[in-house]
Amino acid sequence: MSASTAPFVLQGTLTVTLPGQPPTPLPFGLSGAFSSLMSERLIMSGAGTEDVSLGTIVGAKLLLLEYVAAEGAAAITLHINGSTDGLELSPGGVLLYGSPNPTIGLTALSIERTVAAEVLVHVLG
Numbered sequence: 492m493s494a495s496t497a498p499f500v501l502q503g504t505l506t507v508t509l510p511g512q513p514p515t516p517l518p519f520g521l522s523g524a525f526s527s528l529m530s531e532r533l534i535m536s537g538a539g540t541e542d543v544s545l546g547t548i549v550g551a552k553l554l555l556l557e558y559v560a561a562e563g564a565a566a567i568t569l570h571i572n573g574s575t576d577g578l579e580l581s582p583g584g585v586l587l588y589g590s591p592n593p594t595i596g597l598t599a600l601s602i603e604r605t606v607a608a609e610v611l612v613h614v615l616g
Contacts, residue, residue: 496524499615501553501589523552523591527616536607543600548616550596554588556580559609567610568603577603 501521508514527548535541545551558567560583568577569586572595580586590596602610 496526499523499525499553521553521589521591525552525615529612529614531612533602533610533612535602535604535609538605541602541604543602543612545597545600545614545616548614550593550598551614551616552590552593552596553615554586554597554600555613556586557611558582558584559611561609563606564608565604565606567608570601570603572598
């Protein structure tokens with residue numbers, strides 16, 4: 492994308508059903524403007540750590556990461572902004588981060604794995 496900005500809107504609903512109660516929708520949403528988009532399918536073989544290139548994006552405001560469920564897949568660990576503490580994501584899992592006007596935002600992302608893994612990564616800056 493060029494240096495100009497374009498709007499984005501993220502909307503969704505998480506529906507939960509507690510025993511003996513009707514389904515309860517929990518809507519969420521986020522909107523803003525972005526000037527850069529990075530979308531990539533990462534197919535990683537074997538054990539290791541993959542540093543995800545954010546391209547020219549500095550201080551990303553939205554991350555959508557989907558871990559594709561596959562035979563023999565195992566949990567991966569996501570490290571955000573150089574953190575040594577990681578977030579575990581199991582096969583079929585999704586991570587969504589959004590901050591419409593971040594001070595720092597997402598500056599780095601790495602994926603640690605013990606077996607092959609495939610993830611879809613979308614980042615707005």
